[in-house]
Amino acid sequence: MFENTRKDELFMRRLMTSERIKQLLEMLYFYDEETYEHSIRVAYIAMHMYDAAVDEGYFDVKKTNKKYVVAAALLHDIGKMFVPHSILHKKSGLTEEEFRVIQQHPKLGADMARIYLIPEVICEMIENHHKKMDGSGYPYNGNFPSEGALLVSAADIFSAITEKRSYKDREDVKTGIDIIYSEIEEGHIPEAYGEFLESIIDNLMAVS
Numbered sequence: 437m438f439e440n441t442r443k444d445e446l447f448m449r450r451l452m453t454s455e456r457i458k459q460l461l462e463m464l465y466f467y468d469e470e471t472y473e474h475s476i477r478v479a480y481i482a483m484h485m486y487d488a489a490v491d492e493g494y495f496d497v498k499k500t501n502k503k504y505v506v507a508a509a510l511l512h513d514i515g516k517m518f519v520p521h522s523i524l525h526k527k528s529g530l531t532e533e534e535f536r537v538i539q540q541h542p543k544l545g546a547d548m549a550r551i552y553l554i555p556e557v558i559c560e561m562i563e564n565h566h567k568k569m570d571g572s573g574y575p576y577n578g579n580f581p582s583e584g585a586l587l588v589s590a591a592d593i594f595s596a597i598t599e600k601r602s603y604k605d606r607e608d609v610k611t612g613i614d615i616i617y618s619e620i621e622e623g624h625i626p627e628a629y630g631e632f633l634e635s636i637i638d639n640l641m642a643v644s
């Protein structure tokens with residue numbers, strides 16, 4: 437699926453097989469394979485973006501730790517286990533009520549991760565992966581997302597655009613990058629994240 441070094445693969449495997457993450461991912465897999473596959477994809481994109489960001493000296497690796505960011509990417513949508521399949525895979529537009537149900541998944545996912553004693557720094561990223569840099573987005577909690585949550589969010593948006601879903605076709609990598617830049621223009625995600633995404637374009641091409 438991706439062009440990864442052996443070190444990348446080892447890093448991801450270790451994370452995915454660490455006890456509590458493994459349990460949560462297995463549950464997600466059995467609930468909805470499509471969301472599981474999406475989560476793995478987002479985790480790889482987030483991992484490569486993170487490495488690019490660190491190469492540029494963007495992240496303080498102690499404050500925004502790679503293991504935590506990639507774990508959050510793996511778990512970001514576990515709250516979708518609380519969303520009925522009829523809504524998750526609905527082919528036509530969602531009603532307001534259905535949209536409200538979908539919007540609960542970041543908070544429900546974070547709370548589930550908390551029950552599994554996942555570190556709070558990861559739970560914050562799960563909870564805020566649909567929040568924008570200006571604090572808009574959901575959940576409506578008045579909080580601002582961390583740098584890590586915004587990175588997971590950018591990887592998630594890019595991944596969702598370039599994936600085929602039961603209700604939509606896949607867009608190409610260029611369209612995905614263009615949409616990330618329009619999010620940047622809106623002030624939703626940090627400007628540098630567009631560059632990090634572009635710098636891993638070879639990996640992304642391998643994804644599409």
Ligand SMILES: [Fe+2]
Binds near residue numbers: 512513541542565566
């Ligand atoms: Fe999500």
Ligand SMILES: [Fe+2]
Binds near residue numbers: 478513596
């Ligand atoms: Fe997602």
